[in-house]
Amino acid sequence: MKELICIVCPKGCHLKVDEEQDYRVTGNGCPRGEEYGKMELTHPTRVVTSTVRCTGGAHPRCPVKTDAPIPKALIMQAVRCLDGVELTAPIHTGDIVVPNVCGTGVSFVATRDL
Ligand code: SF4
Secondary structure, X not given: OEEEEOOXXXXXXXXXXXXXXXXXXXXXXXXXXXXXXXXXXXXXXXXXXXXXXXXXXXXXXEEEEEOOOEEHHHHHHHHHXXXXXXXXXXXXXXXXXXXXXXXXXXXXXXXXXX
């Protein structure tokens, strides 16, 4: 039995996931917690946030995030692929900064206008 805190919403339900009973989830306040509990033990993923260098704007760095969750095992590799990226203003929220991060089909996108 694995115990987790659901991070899908601020309520933070304390989940119990039973690996021996087909990842049965208890303690969840809604169906999203059941989905999260199963995913966290079988295929954990996260949306990744970071910043990249930017010239010509009001700030030297632009915040970015993946436009969908990626496998947790790829997070460090994904962040490293931002190291050499330098954007030039103007930048718009939602602009693709790095496409197909680590072959996942997910993109890093800008999360603010600069
Ligand atoms: S189980 Fe549902 S209600 Fe509880 S923290 Fe997760 S998303 Fe929120």
